[in-house]
Amino acid sequence: MSTARGRLRVYLGAAPGVGKTYAMLCEGRRARERGRDVVVGLIETHGRARTAALLADMEVVPRKTVLYRGTSFTELDVEAVLARRPRAVLIDELAHTNVPGSANVKRWEDIEDILDAGIDVISTVNIQHLESVNDVVREITGVPQRETVPDEVVRRADQVELVDMSPDALRRRMAHGNVYPPEKIDAALSNYFRVGNLTALRELALLWVAGKVDDQLDRYRAAHGIAGTWETRERVVVALTGGPEGDTLVRRAARIADRSKGADLLAVHVTRADGLTGTDPADLSRQRALVESMGGSYHQVVGDDVPRALLEFARGVNATQLVLGASRRGRLAQIFTRGVGTEATAQSGSIDVHMITHAEAARGRRRTAWSRAALTRKRRLTGWGMALLGMPVLAAVLVPFRDLVSLPSEILLFLSMVVGVALVGGMWPAITAAVGGSLLLNYFFTPPIGNFTISQPENLLALAVFVVVAAAVAAVVDLAARRTREAARAGADAEVLSTLAGHVLRGDAALPSLLARLREIYGLTSVTLLERTNKPSPDDRVDSAAWRIVASAGGVPCTSPSSADTDVVIDEELMLAVCGRLLDASDRRVLEAFAAEAAVALRQERLSEQAEQAKPLAEADRMRTALLAAVSHDLRTPLASAKAAVDSLRATDVEWSDTDRRELLATADESLVKLIRLVENLLDMSRLQAGVLGLTLRPVPLEEVVPRSIDDLGPLSGMIEGDISPELPEIVADPALLERILVNLMSNAVRYSPPGQRVLVTASRLADHIEIRIVDRGPGIPPDAYERVFLPFQRLGDRDNETGVGLGLALSRGLADAMGGTLLPDETPGGGLTMILTMPISSRAGAVPVEEPA
Numbered sequence: 001m002s003t004a005r006g007r008l009r010v011y012l013g014a015a016p017g018v019g020k021t022y023a024m025l026c027e028g029r030r031a032r033e034r035g036r037d038v039v040v041g042l043i044e045t046h047g048r049a050r051t052a053a054l055l056a057d058m059e060v061v062p063r064k065t066v067l068y069r070g071t072s073f074t075e076l077d078v079e080a081v082l083a084r085r086p087r088a089v090l091i092d093e094l095a096h097t098n099v100p101g102s103a104n105v106k107r108w109e110d111i112e113d114i115l116d117a118g119i120d121v122i123s124t125v126n127i128q129h130l131e132s133v134n135d136v137v138r139e140i141t142g143v144p145q146r147e148t149v150p151d152e153v154v155r156r157a158d159q160v161e162l163v164d165m166s167p168d169a170l171r172r173r174m175a176h177g178n179v180y181p182p183e184k185i186d187a188a189l190s191n192y193f194r195v196g197n198l199t200a201l202r203e204l205a206l207l208w209v210a211g212k213v214d215d216q217l218d219r220y221r222a223a224h225g226i227a228g229t230w231e232t233r234e235r236v237v238v239a240l241t242g243g244p245e246g247d248t249l250v251r252r253a254a255r256i257a258d259r260s261k262g263a264d265l266l267a268v269h270v271t272r273a274d275g276l277t278g279t280d281p282a283d284l285s286r287q288r289a290l291v292e293s294m295g296g297s298y299h300q301v302v303g304d305d306v307p308r309a310l311l312e313f314a315r316g317v318n319a320t321q322l323v324l325g326a327s328r329r330g331r332l333a334q335i336f337t338r339g340v341g342t343e344a345t346a347q348s349g350s351i352d353v354h355m356i357t358h359a360e361a362a363r364g365r366r367r368t369a370w371s372r373a374a375l376t377r378k379r380r381l382t383g384w385g386m387a388l389l390g391m392p393v394l395a396a397v398l399v400p401f402r403d404l405v406s407l408p409s410e411i412l413l414f415l416s417m418v419v420g421v422a423l424v425g426g427m428w429p430a431i432t433a434a435v436g437g438s439l440l441l442n443y444f445f446t447p448p449i450g451n452f453t454i455s456q457p458e459n460l461l462a463l464a465v466f467v468v469v470a471a472a473v474a475a476v477v478d479l480a481a482r483r484t485r486e487a488a489r490a491g492a493d494a495e496v497l498s499t500l501a502g503h504v505l506r507g508d509a510a511l512p513s514l515l516a517r518l519r520e521i522y523g524l525t526s527v528t529l530l531e532r533t534n535k536p537s538p539d540d541r542v543d544s545a546a547w548r549i550v551a552s553a554g555g556v557p558c559t560s561p562s563s564a565d566t567d568v569v570i571d572e573e574l575m576l577a578v579c580g581r582l583l584d585a586s587d588r589r590v591l592e593a594f595a596a597e598a599a600v601a602l603r604q605e606r607l608s609e610q611a612e613q614a615k616p617l618a619e620a621d622r623m624r625t626a627l628l629a630a631v632s633h634d635l636r637t638p639l640a641s642a643k644a645a646v647d648s649l650r651a652t653d654v655e656w657s658d659t660d661r662r663e664l665l666a667t668a669d670e671s672l673v674k675l676i677r678l679v680e681n682l683l684d685m686s687r688l689q690a691g692v693l694g695l696t697l698r699p700v701p702l703e704e705v706v707p708r709s710i711d712d713l714g715p716l717s718g719m720i721e722g723d724i725s726p727e728l729p730e731i732v733a734d735p736a737l738l739e740r741i742l743v744n745l746m747s748n749a750v751r752y753s754p755p756g757q758r759v760l761v762t763a764s765r766l767a768d769h770i771e772i773r774i775v776d777r778g779p780g781i782p783p784d785a786y787e788r789v790f791l792p793f794q795r796l797g798d799r800d801n802e803t804g805v806g807l808g809l810a811l812s813r814g815l816a817d818a819m820g821g822t823l824l825p826d827e828t829p830g831g832g833l834t835m836i837l838t839m840p841i842s843s844r845a846g847a848v849p850v851e852e853p854a
Contacts, residue, residue: 003118008111008157010094011124014205015198017179018165020124021045021092025054027122028090032058037087041114041121042076044092047779048178061089066099066829071775073099073829078110081119088120095129095149097783099829108153125149127205128784140200141192145784162209167198234263237314238291238323239340242269245325246287252356253323254294265296266317270309285596307343314351321352383425387433390417395440402445410445411466415473422474430474438467511601515553518578518594525580526554529598530561532573547575550602555579568595574602641671673714695818699730699842700738702763702770709742710761719750721758728763731770731839733819738839741812741823745774745835748809752778752833769838777832786825812837 009027011020021043032038040060045052061084064077075098081089091114096107104110111121128137131148138144154160165173171193173179238253240246250267257263269284288298303309314322324341345353394417398410414437422430442452515527529550547560556579561567564577568591576595645668648654649661656664703726710720731738742761749759753776760775781789790813809823816823821839828834 006088006115006118006120007159008115009120009122009159009161010154010157011122011161011163012154012205012209013124013126013163014165014202015128015170015193016126017170017174017193018163020126020163022051022054023161023163024090024092024122024124025051025058028058028088029054031088039081039084039086039089041081041089041091042093043090047181050178066101068099068101068829071829075099075102076107076110078103078113081114082117085117086119088122089114091121091123094123094125094154095147097147106149108149112153125154127201127208130154130208133204133208136204137201141197143192143785143788146786147783160209162205164202164205167195167202170198171195234321235266235317235319236263236321236323237266237268237310237317237319239310239325240267240269240284240287241325242284242287243325244283246283247290249323249325249356250287250290250294250296252354254296256321256323256354257296263320265291265294266299266319267291267296268299268301268310268313270301270303270306285593306340307347310340310344311347311349311351319351321354322348323354323356326355326357380425380429383421383429384432386417386421386424387429387436390421391433391436391440395444399444402449407441407445411441414441415466415470418470419473419477422470422477427474427478430477431471434467434470434474437470441466511551511598511605512553514594514598514601515551518591519554519580523580524554524578526552526557526578528552528557528564528577528579529602530558530575530577532575550574551598566591568592570595570599574599638671638674642668642675645671695734695737697732697734697819700733700735701730702728702772705733705735705738706742706761706763706772709739709746712739712743713747713750716747716750719753719758720746721760723760723762725763728765728770730842732842733821733839737815737819741815741837742772742774744809744812745837749774749776749778749833749835752776754778765841766838768841770841772837772839774835774837775828775832776834777828777830780827780831780833781825783827789825790823 011023013020025040025043028038028040038058040055040058042063043051043055043060045055061077061080063074064080066073066075076091091107091111094108094111098104098107098110104113108123111123114121127133128141128145129148130151132151134145134148170179174193234257236253236257238249240249253267254265257265267288291298299313301309301313303312310322310324313319322344324344326341341353341355345355391414394414398405398413402410418430418433418437421433439452443450511529515529518524519527529552530547531550532546533548549557549559552558558564558577558579561575561577564579565582566578568576570576574595576591576598578591645664648664649656649668703724706722706724710717710722713720746759746761753759757777761772762775763770763772765771790809813823816837816839819839821837824836824838826834826836
């Protein structure tokens with residue numbers, strides 16, 4: 001008998017400290033008071049007293065111990081939870097990554113196993129750990145989030161509850177010491193927990209939860225067969241035809257959406273099922289970009305019944321308003337068909353339909369591919385020749401035999417000629433042949449012979465059927481010819497646009513490559529992208545002095561639009577000029593798409609150039625700002641301590657004992673040593689930035705450098721436990737700089753280690769490198785903040801922010817890179833931070849590289 005799957009409840013927060021874990025524990029206690037069997041699988045209190053107080057009388061399943069690289073860690077014990085088999089279990093940090101060696105890589109996979117066993121789970125997660133918003137959070141906060149959970153895991157939850165808090169309220173909670181220890185509050189408030197960051201993260205969380213609610217509503221309406229619109233949220237759909245009125249419709253729809261309290265804006269274009277249309281793809285591309293620039297989304301649906309397709313799309317997205325343009329059809333056409341707007345309004349039901357007037361409505365429909373000739377000029381001339389000469393010739397051939405051939409047979413022969421004319425020349429020659437053939441049949445073959453009268457009614461019916469059938473056949477043949485030609489053109493355009501799309505997807509955005517591809521496709525002599533350099537006079541818009549060549553492909557480039565065979569205006573500043581042959585109107589549509597992509601490629605190149613030029617300036621500005629911050633923060637403390645000690649010694653109103661004087665002198669000395677170290681770090685960092693740091697690389701034995709580095713720590717040396725094997729080979733490094741790195745790393749580890757916990761320094765060989773590990777048991781940092789801690793002058797928060805020191809880590813990494821090594825952080829299993837310094841082995845160490853077991 002299978003067990004029903006457990007239910008998952010997730011508390012979602014915008015940022016650490018909003019109270020997810022607290023809310024989860026409160027819910028667990030309420031459920032226990034109602035008689036449910038609830039246990040705690042794993043809770044991270046992060047040292048918060050109020051959170052820890054809720055655990056006082058809760059049953060906690062002991063964690064399991066996992067050994068990794070000789071160190072023990074604790075993780076969620078899934079087997080113990082399954083053996084205990086409670087009704088519900090509380091498990092914190094859904095996105096957590098388990099220690100290597102665990103049964104599952106991620107904690108959410110552990111939770112899936114528990115749910116499959118029929119046990120309910122209550123968990124927590126922050127919005128920045130959801131996979132879909134990972135890149136957005138990185139852009140907002142500047143911190144990459146490496147611990148993520150797939151959105152689908154959270155979307156599958158039976159209940160997602162947002163734990164919301166305004167940015168100001170969260171910052172007040174932090175200032176009161178309810179989130180972080182006092183020494184980390186200032187750094188947290190000035191970095192990750194800025195008001196702007198918290199506001200953006202809160203909006204992301206609200207939008208994500210709103211999206212899940214929309215999904216639930218859609219599933220409910222689909223399950224209950226509800227086709228009507230529920231106005232739970234305003235959505236404005238604007239229909240685009242690709243015509244020139246599209247820009248007006250998009251802007252009007254955007255204003256309607258803004259007035260509707262920020263309603264969603266969706267643009268939709270309906271294409272025919274056969275893919276044949278007179279729509280200009282360049283116009284649609286421009287209108288799509290306009291929609292997206294206004295915060296809307298663009299969609300394309302297929303349907304031959306345009307009003308029905310529009311309304312089906314609108315109902316599918318639960319839209320409340322539909323924006324349509326006034327018809328561009330002529331009055332005669334409106335008599336026979338009501339038009340898209342009228343049909344959509346009649347069938348809209350609860351959806352409000354806005355009919356927007358525009359300038360194009362008065363001008364009528366543009367001449368499209370449907371109104372242009374479907375056949376070549378040669379075929380049309382041949383058809384007219386057959387109609388004007390072939391019908392009389394056929395009549396002359398049949399006149400001698402009219403007594404032998406019946407009238408129906410004569411009509412069939414004339415009809416065959418009309419069909420032939422239709423096949424060759426199209427509709428109008430065929431209709432002309434049909435009318436002329438009916439007159440010839442009437443005059444030469446229908447009694448009374450020799451005049452245009454018909455004595456027998458059945459002959460009149462036969463001639464009428466002849467004319468109707470001939471016209472119908474001609475219309476069908478002409479339509480088939482049009483469709484064939486349009487299909488060929490659409491296929492060619494699709495192939496060209498597919499080539500363009502492949503060019504973009506492959507990242508071949510360089511202008512010369514794009515222009516060369518265009519030249520090859522159309523067999524042109526040259527393709528040139530021109531940029532206006534000055535404003536032309538009103539009567540000379542193609543002055544050659546007003547243009548300069550941005551990029552070209554092929555032979556001699558065009559120097560101005562006037563020297564080109566075909567030119568395409570991209571915007572007020574750019575124009576694409578081609579030489580070699582004239583392109584027809586249908587080719588221009590594809591040419592405009594290439595022109596638009598060329599403009600995008602040009603802008604990308606220039607933005608990249610500007611970004612590269614701005615990088616040194618931004619880095620210099622950041623360094624100046626950081627230097628001021630360091631002077632005001634890092635240097636102030638030792639200066640203040642030294643000055644206070646010296647002022648105390650100089651005081652004449654106090655009698656100091658010898659012991660007091662020694663303590664004051666020791667304080668001043670220690671402060672000045674710190675000051676000297678900070679100044680040396682600043683100088684070394686400036687040398688690294690300038691690329692003038694002097695290096696003396698030579699083989700260095702670790703068993704000599706590490707003890708000296710520990711001794712340099714002075715009173716802190718007692719907090720270091722070294723474990724360096726003398727059998728390790730020498731490494732290539734600058735001894736003084738390597739010692740500086742180790743001192744910085746060890747002093748940082750001691751500073752953040754709990755009282756009584758010693759910092760472990762170990763080393764091991766890995767292939768042709770030596771890994772030196774500085775292991776502490778402090779609060780650690782989340783993996784998503786690993787790179788942030790190496791920025792100069794950063795003092796960051798704890799696990800939920802970004803822990804680090806001011807200059808030491810940045811300088812240490814810079815020195816390691818300069819010597820050909822690497823410096824990377826890693827999580828200490830069981831809590832804490834491990835800094836891994838990797839240095840190359842000296843070539844004289846010899847031996848075949850071996851890899852030590854993990």
